Amino acid sequence: MAVFTALSEARLAAWVQHYAIGKIIDFHGIASGIENSNFFLTTTTGEYVLTIFEKLTAHELPFYLELMRHLAAHHVPVPDPMRRADGALFGMLMNKPAAIVTRLAGSPRLAPQVAHCAEVGRMLARMHIAGKDIPMYQPNLRGLPWWQDNVPAVLPYVTDSQHRLLTSELAYHQSFFASLDYAGLPGGPCHCDLFRDNVLFTSCDGRDALGGFFDFYFAGCDKWLFDVAVTVNDWCVDLNTGRLNQAQTQALLCAYHAVRPFTSSETEHWRNMLRAGAFRFWLSRLYDFYLPRDAHLLKPHNPAHFEQVLRERISADMLPWL
Structure with missing residues (x-):
């Protein structure tokens, strides 16, 4: 993610003494994303990722780390959080919560083919x-309550057409989320941010295999269909x-359906969830474009793409579907 918190090697070296991961060989910031400060960390025992959490609190953090440990224990390929000497999965670094997780092998496929999509669907159902x-x-x-809080924050910056779409779409989802149909959709822990750059593939003999899902720090309990959308x-x-x-x-x-079959209600509300995801x-x-935070390596995404996606999901x- 973007590096908001600058970190010296001396400060890091003192902090990692609480972990049984050896001595630091190298570390450097990761320049993608806009939420946390992430660093690749190489030590004498292996490859890791250090995350300093810029928004998540020490109260919120255990869910994400325990979810990753739970999934890893169930043979879902995800980063596995390392325990400190005191048994905790995170500590305080630069007055912010921070954690170290194992680094997965592989690289993203930013121009995915049909086979990549099938692998992702299969693993998402397993997850x-x-x-x-x-x-x-x-x-x-980042569910409905967050939408309700933050639509008003961006309205002063948008065009009249965007203003109408934001307010009408928020009203649409408020109505749908209050319905009995929505309440009856199956759900549980979701990744909620499973984009192309959050999945790794490894290559062997010219063929790609899914290496794992990462960046679970937007995860939460939601409807599974939302995660799919x-x-x-x-x-x-x-x-x-x-x-x-x-x-x-x-x-x-x-591929997803073969592992966890969709319900008839999920089929009925596929468009609703595609709109919700967009x-x-x-x-x-x-929000990130018009109300950004300072960061050493900040690259906010252009919001125009998802406006286009949303308008297409509404009008198509x-x-x-299956």
Whole structure:
């Protein structure tokens, strides 16, 4: 993620003495994203990622770290948080909570093919099933209450057309989320941010294999269909038009369905969740674009892409499904 907190090697060396990970060989900041300060960390025992949490509090953090440990224990390939000498999964660094997790092998596929989408769908279903019995709960902190709080914050910066879309779409989702149909949708722990750059693939003999999911710091308990919609809106989209690629979408959904079959209610409300997923990211990108925080390596995303995606999900005559 973007580096908001500058960190010296001397300060880091003193802090990592609380972990059994050896001595530091190298560390450097990761320049993507806009939420936390992340660093690649190489020590005499291996490769890790250090995250300093800029917004999440020490009260909120255990859910994310325990979820990753739970998934790793259930053979879902995710970063595994390292325990400190006192048994804790995080400590305080530069007066902020911080954690060290294992670094997964592989690299993102930013121009995914049908086979990549199928692998992601299959693993996402496995992740949903594996997370069902985690004995912790935390809502999706970028869900409807966050939308209600932050739509007013961005309205002064947008055009009249965008103003109308933001307010009408918020009203639409408030109504849907209050319905019995919404309440009956299955759910549990979700990644909530499973974009192309949060999945790694490894290559062997010219073939790609899924290496793992990472960056769980937007995770929360939500409807599984929302998690699927967020994923499809990124993995299966034509970046120029915002439209869904039918072959990619069906590959992801069919692979998911083979592991955890969709319910009839999920089928009925597929468009609703695609709109919800697009709205969530349009709003957050508007917020980060117009109300940014300072960072050493900050690269805010252009919100125009998800406005285009949202308008297309609303207007499309047909949307790919199973």
